[in-house]
Amino acid sequence: MDDKYDASTFIATLNERIRPKSMPRCPICGGNQYTTPIQVATIPVGASLKGLSVGQTAPCAMVVCTKCGHVDCFAIGILGLLPKDDTKGGQNGQVDAND
Numbered sequence: 001m002d003d004k005y006d007a008s009t010f011i012a013t014l015n016e017r018i019r020p021k022s023m024p025r026c027p028i029c030g031g032n033q034y035t036t037p038i039q040v041a042t043i044p045v046g047a048s049l050k051g052l053s054v055g056q057t058a059p060c061a062m063v064v065c066t067k068c069g070h071v072d073c074f075a076i077g078i079l080g081l082l083p084k085d086d087t088k089g090g091q092n093g094q095v096d097a098n099d
Helices: 007-018
Strands: 041-044 057-065 071-075
Touching: 007 057
Parallel strands: none
Antiparallel strands: 041 057, 057 071
16 A cells, blocks of 8 residues: 555545445535545544643544535544554554444
8 A cells, every 4th residue: 555645545435435325414514515635634642631742643534514614534544544554453553432
């Protein structure tokens, strides 16, 4: 897998995963038109509730409502879009929330 994020691959993968459904209407404004930036975002993560410092992050792809700007983030590791050496621990460093 290439080390460069590809927004087109993200959209294709997301569409495949949510099929037969499509993106729902925006929960804020009800819009149904979206865009995605060509860059990946990172969300800081940590076990302490007293504050997060820049350290571990969760790489995410964004889907943005073109009417109000509401952003939904999708963890690209779960979608299989991270290089294999970036996935440490369980499935991409995750613990199954259903356990």
